[in-house]
Amino acid sequence: MASVNMADVKRLREITAAGMMDCKKALEESEGDFDRAVELLRLKGAKDVGKRESRTASxxxxxxxxxxxxxxxxxxxxxxxxxxxxxxxxxxxxxxxVTHVLATKPADVAALLESSFDGKTVKEHLDTANAALGEKIEIRRFAVLEGGYIGAYMHKTDPALPPAVGVLVQLDKPNAEVAKDIAQHAAAMAPQYLKAESVPAEVVEKERKLFEEMTREEGKPEAAIGKIVEGRVNGWYKDFTLLQQAFVKDNKKSVGKYAEENGVEVLAFVRFKVGQA
Structure with missing residues (x-):
């Protein structure tokens, strides 16, 4: 068996993103032939695609x-x-x-995977990457906003890694500074909905029932429970809806108030964080 140069192992790992031991074994099997080692790793990756389906891509x-x-x-x-x-x-x-998504605007992830660019479906591109990189690769979600004025903010949680948080903010008219401010706010404060009216009725009802149960357990007077529960629901809106959250740059006003003072309306927003619902 040929001896393996660790510099080649490192270079092979950088090119293929395969594990260190897999790179070492490939070089040993190829008797030091670097190009053959790359091919062996890709063949192994293609065989292992199915095995990765149950693994977590977090x-x-x-x-x-x-x-x-x-x-x-x-x-x-x-x-x-x-x-x-x-x-x-x-x-x-x-x-x-993401370029393909913006150009084609598929209905959902399933439709995206079946759509094509460069002669292959998106799923085939993912499978090819899966085989080459030796890991489960998947598209979790996507969003497209069109119309009005759209600002974006991308945040790196680790300087050595690509952006893990991305935010789009759609305003009714151009204002780059306000769009950026609100996008940065959303990145930091993780609102789940735009405004109270955007929250699904079943979500509000679930929270209301929880607050009612908490209030009764606290022994509050029966006549006061309804008012206390509504107060707590309103407090929940201030925590989880973008326009009612306290603005991070001036917590004396809400995000909605900040937008209003600058003569714009926030029409929509999207916030993605890797691995977060």
Missing amino acids: NGLVALKQDGDSSAALVEINCETDFVAKGERFQELAEQV
């Missing part, structure tokens, strides 16, 4: 594509390790996918 990135000031897309694409997430090949795939 790392990855959020990719952004904008077309002027009134059209933008975000995509969350996942992998298993941060080593692959910061690799050039994975990031190129993410850029291709």
Whole structure:
């Protein structure tokens, strides 16, 4: 068996993103032939694609594509390790996918996977990356906003890694500073809904029942329970709806008030964080 140069192992890992031991074994099997070792790893990756289906892809990135000031897309694409997430090949795939999403605006992830670019379906592109990189690669979600004025903010939770948080904010008219401020606020404060009216009725009812149960357990007078519960529901809105959250740059006013003072209306927002609902 040929001795293995550790510098070649390292270079092979950088090129293929395969595990250190897999790289070492491939070089040993190829008797030091570097190109053959690359091919062996890719063949092994293709055979292992099915085995990865049950594995968890909890790392990855959020990719952004904008077309002027009134059209933008975000995509969350996942992998298993941060080593692959910061690799050039994975990031190129993410850029291709988000560009395709903005151009075609598929209905959902299933439709996206069946759509095609560069002669292959998106699913085939993912399978190819899966085989080459040796990890489960998947698209978790995407969003497209069109119309009005759209600002974006991308945040890196680790300087060595690609963006893990992405936010789009849609205003009714152009205001780059306000859009950026609100996008940065959303990145930090993680609102779940735009405003109280945006919250699904079943979600509000669930929270109301929970607050009612808590209030009764606290022994509050029966006549006061309704008012206390409504107060707590309103407090929940201030925590979880963008427009009612206290603005991070001035917590004496809400985000909605900040927008109003600057003569704009927030029409929609999207916030993705890798691995977060």
